[in-house]
Amino acid sequence: MKLFSRILASTAFVALASTAVFAEGEAQDPTVKARMELMKSVGAAAKTLGGMAGDKAPFDAAAAEAAKAAMIAAAAEIPARFEPQASDPASEAKPEIWSNWEDFVAKGAALKAAAEAMDASTLEGVKAGMGAVGGTCKECHTTYRM
Numbered sequence: 201m202k203l204f205s206r207i208l209a210s211t212a213f214v215a216l217a218s219t220a221v222f223a224e225g226e227a228q229d230p231t232v233k234a235r236m237e238l239m240k241s242v243g244a245a246a247k248t249l250g251g252m253a254g255d256k257a258p259f260d261a262a263a264a265e266a267a268k269a270a271m272i273a274a275a276a277e278i279p280a281r282f283e284p285q286a287s288d289p290a291s292e293a294k295p296e297i298w299s300n301w302e303d304f305v306a307k308g309a310a311l312k313a314a315a316e317a318m319d320a321s322t323l324e325g326v327k328a329g330m331g332a333v334g335g336t337c338k339e340c341h342t343t344y345r346m
């Protein structure tokens with residue numbers, strides 16, 4: 201009996217621990233995983249550009265142009281990757297995305313337009329451009345990300 205309850209307790213612990221891992225980390229649903237990967241690439245491009253804009257990294261025109269291109273490409277993918285309303289405990293997507301779909305798509309297009317408008321050939325251009333780009337991230341996250 202004692203052994204049994206110990207097994208029970210350890211099973212409960214494992215279940216609890218894995219729930220915590222899922223909640224904070226990797227999504228299991230492939231559709232959710234793909235859209236989170238897409239956002240991670242947006243985040244990576246923003247980190248490269250933001251590092252230069254904030255004088256935390258030296259300006260590198262080739263790297264800035266590459267990050268800009270990656271951001272535009274990722275932004276263009278937003279509607280396709282988010283359209284299926286998949287869910288996962290690790291997801292931070294709000295259901296309002298699908299009830300306000302047109303608005304969500306418009307906010308994705310705003311990111312794409314801001315990235316396209318950025319002059320990545322100069323540090324001044326990246327600084328000015330990242331202000332606008334950052335605003336579009338915030339606009340969408342405030343409404344559609346938990």
Ligand code: HEC
Nearest residue numbers: 236239240243246291292293307308311336337340344345
């Ligand atoms: C059109 C809306 C929209 C725009 C614009 C947008 N995001 Fe997101 N972002 C989301 C949503 C929704 C999620 C949550 C997705 C999920 O968890 O299923 C998210 C999640 C993320 C994540 C977490 C990814 C992960 O690992 O779970 C990062 C990082 C991120 N966004 C960065 C950015 C940055 C940086 C920008 C701007 C350059 C940006 N996003 C612009 C909607 C947007």
